[in-house]
Amino acid sequence: MRDKRKRSGRLRSGIIVIVAILVVIGVSFVYVKSVEEKVEEETGQYLEEVGIQSAALIRQKFDDDIENLKAAAVVIGATDLALSDDQIMEALRQIDEALDFRDVAVVGADGVAYEIKDNAVYTFDVSDKEHFRYAMVGVPVISNPTVPKDNSEESIVMAVPIYREDTIIGVVMGRYYLTDLIELLDVNTFDGKGYSYMARRNGEVFVTSNNENADKTLKNLNTDFEDSYFENPFALQTMQVNMLEGKSGSVSYVWNGTRRIMRYLPVGINDWYLLSVVPNEVVESRAAGLVMQAAVFCCVLFGVFTVLSLYVLGIQRRKNEELRKTHQELETNEQRYEIVMAQSKDIIFEWDIKTGHIYHSDTFRQKFGFEAPTEGFPEMIIETRGVPESDEAVFMQTYSKIADGEPYSEGEFRVYDSCHYPLWCRSRVSLIVDENGAPSKGIGILMDIDEEMREKEKIMEAAEKDFLTQTFNKGAAESRIQLWMKENADSQKAGLLMIDVDDFKQVNDTFGHISGDRVLREVTKKISGIFRESDVVGRIGGDEFVVLMKNIQDTEAVTRKAQEIIRIFESCRVGVQKKYCISGSIGIALFPENGTTYKELLGKADQALYYAKAHGKNQFVYFKEG
Template identity: 30%
Template sequence: MLNRVEYNFGVSIIGQNKSFNEKLIKFLKEKNLNVVGFDGFREMVCSLEEDLKNILLFIDYCSIKSMEKELLKIINRNRDRIKVIIMDSCYSEETALKVIEMGAYDYIIKDYMFFKVLPHVIYKFAKQTETELELTRAQEKLKESEERYRLAIDGVNDGIWDWNIKDNSVFFSPRWKAMIGFKENEMKNTFEEWESLIHNEDRIFVLDKLESYLNGRQSNYKVEYRIRTKSGKYKWMTSRGQAIWDEKGNPIRMAGSHTDITKQKETQEKLYKMAYYDMVTGLPNRRFLLENLEKYIENKPSSEEFAILFLDLDKFKDVNDTFGHDAGDLLLKDTGEILKSYLEEEDIIARWAGDEFVILKKAIQGIEEIEDFCQRIIGCFSNPWIIEEQDFYITTSIGIALCPRDGQNAKNLLKNADSAMYYAKVEGKNGYAFFDSGVNDKLLKKLKLESRLRSAVKNEEFMLMYQPQFDTKTKEIIGAEALIRWNHPQEGIINPDKFIPIAEESGVIVTIGEWVLRTAALQQKEWQSRGLPPLSVGVNLSAHQFQQKNLVFCIRNILEETGLPPHLLELEITEGTALRNISYTINILKQLMDMGVRIALDDFGTGYSSLNYLKQLPIHSLKIDRSFLEDIPTDSAQVSIAKTIIDLAHNLNLKVTAEGVENQSQFDFLKHQNCDLVQGYLLSKPISSEDFEKIIKKYGKVKPR
């Protein structure tokens, strides 16, 4: 991604960890960045004061703790050309807030995710620098245009006009007529001729300005307007003039100039669009929305109600990760066009940030109107997008805040609409939710849990339990599934259903997932060193983790680091994860299978089960979801489904594992149907690594896969 960007900035580094600095410098130089390292804060200050170009400055927080005030001065003095990224060895919310308030551009943790996050940070800064450079160039062009304009006025004053008000005759200089495309004899020398060429939207304004001047209500006449040329196009003009009055105070003559300011207006329009419009979608941006929302709130009738809708695209990150940023930008642009088509003329839509949009619905008649609008918006996302000749489904989550019920100023309304949108996501996405203060408290608790999750990763509060998997015929242990638990210092053991969904939403799941893989592999090697046979271990891959482009590389590294033979690792993915992008899934699974890793399709039957995709997937086994076993053998429908899945898998040369086996009747049924493996509380609940080892040594019934 970075190698495609033309950089208009340099990179500097200050830190005491020389080995880390060398690694960082090497990484940045590989991305064609000009890098300078510093031994100390003083050396950096002197250098930056002399260097005038844009700088992305990486500073190790431990190197400047005692010099924060000086750093603040440096940032404020050079804010336009220096952006500071603070690096820290471990996350601290207090430090993060402090450095951001000081003006730091970003705050990054130096963990193993550092070099995965870094390209996105540099890419964002590169795009911002590029935009700022373009804005500077445009401002310089505008300044040059204004200087040329002043020189022209001082010289010839462009087109000249002289109006004899008594007989209504007008002299227009040949230069003026040529400016709008007419020859000398193609334009009548009358006031009405000039008036007829003024743009319809500007005519009343221009004539009022002229009348106010001639009647003495204004001391000068200067007006900007659009005028139609011979070709039918319009040019922007500035008209200036001075009048002569008779002894009775009646105007008798007026003369002045016409100046073509079309290019100046075009430059101003370009600058305005850069400041108030999003360059990807062409929609108004956050700044535009905030200014117009505040004006609307200030000027609207007190009885008028309106709504703020905060929209976020579900699964948008999957598009960026799978197809790249160009595809993501195209999707954002198409989304903006679709949303615009549903708005009334007075409504406003803006791209807020990333994949977030905000809609201002003015003068609403009630909640029912907003509900109907949201349902239509959600419905328009039901059709697939075609990205690189592949169908891809995107949905949206919408949060709604109503004025005056949920707030009476822009800040509170936007904050509350954002909170409602987050709740819509938590409730399953592809829906909408109105702001509710009670729900907002729950969201705050959820955000705190997310923060605690990040701390849990650093504090090594997670642990793995292992549920044995048994051969159905012999009841020999053939392996185990690794199941994560959160050993919270105050609340004790927390099951994954309480924190995994939040880890998925926040992205922490990637870090947790890598920890699970590495810990399970290390535990397997430790068991072997203690004399246990080489049993397979199953690890679940989350949907978010599976979409990571470095997944195969990460798994290969973990296997090499731990020395675990690939065939002893079984990776489990759900149907939903597999079907997100079938071609991507097949490609990744083939790479993993080529490494020797075993693949299991988890929760089979709960999603869009299809023979067509099942026969395409390179997998070794299916896992029957526990929901199909709960009422076996009394529920005939569940019996039929389980038998069908087992027969289907065997016909495709796949092994079958049944999860959630809790009673003897279920076990006897599965054994009779030749289900290969079972796991569940009937045979063993998830247990610690120590207890798993004791079971193996005590019973000795082990059959390596």
């Protein structure tokens, strides 16, 4: 009986041990499975964040190139030259060398494009192209991939309108080959195993990453996936519908024997989509260590579980080890942004909207010379005078939009560096919401555009200058004079001098246009030298100039300047022997006595000029009523 009870007790103990072991094994596998799912979830989140940043970089590249073409269009539109003129072609060549495009062309309103290659001008017709038609109605456009008429490589074209006196007279176009865009996809993710495609909403793939894992034969998502296996039979159809509706999402599939995860999201340009792919082996390799540990854990349990106390100690030790590994994994995931940060010279940041905490990449300290702020963002930047007062509204609006729930925001403002020098920056921020749909985080890029903005200022300044004399051109002179008159109508006086070179046609006919141009440059240089920097000196015709003397006390100052101009003309001589003398006539109108608008005052000065020429020339005359 006792033996039977012993046997029964041993049997119960054996059953308990076996059940305990099976429970432990089951719990271990459930734990490992949950870890794998967690790793896969975090990998998907990281894949989405990388996609958002990559799409932002692509938008930045195209936005910058559109802005460069707009600046070029402003320079061309500010001239009075025909689009096919040699000076325009020379400017086009310089633009082509300065920008990243394969080709840059200028197109007339008739659709005839002029492109300079190897110091030769080529023409071709683009009147039937959609991007040309859009640009001619004032819409800057980025085309979808097309094959040029010369059957060269498939291309993407950017086109912006050229304005001249508020009228569109043509278009500036820049062209990329699709192979030029591959580098936008070559972002090293997941230790080089991740890769990307760019596709249109209809599934047509037009750019493929150079990564060796990428399927170079993938040309259309709707047809080329037929040899792939989808765990969800409706996954492909769901992706197609989402892309047609402009939505983002993920799809899991098996291609070439390997399970892959694809994240698709709109780029924000035309109907383009960015497809980011990672092989499932990335998830599996990260979880493999935990699986092996669980297997070792089970084997150890089988060996030591004969003694209950050892079993308890072993399972506790193993649990502690697993918890430590889990904490290490979580700490690793918190550094996931470092991979993206290392790929860009721009400053990447993550802003916790609810707490005001913000984390910047190390590039911030390198760029501005001090440690990035971490708390109270963005209000603390304003309180510490981190941006110029004139830029505070734009700065706050950029981040307030994200805090209010807008999915994307962008702004350009200046930020003081450690030497209190204001650097121009462009901030682009995307919103991440929490599980309740409330704003949670802002992920963004802070880009240094200081050199770009300074260069634009130079281009705009050049666009206002007359090519020959480097004084203000007709349009710039008029706008500056009109603005000053509007702002000072009730407080200041001014004199408007209209200057004309007497018999200048005879100079050109006798000595040639080169000598005539030299005379104009010499005269305007001397005339500009006698006026203040605040005065406006402009060329409004071939040999006609206008000067606005601001803030005068009386007409005596104007008279003295007019006399100096007459002496300048008398001292300027033409010809090989410098024996031919020139002269000039001046008509003067006073502000506000003779008029309060530029058009009115210029008309009065022109009447006085006409009188001076009709009564002997080489003199100045004030306008008088009647």
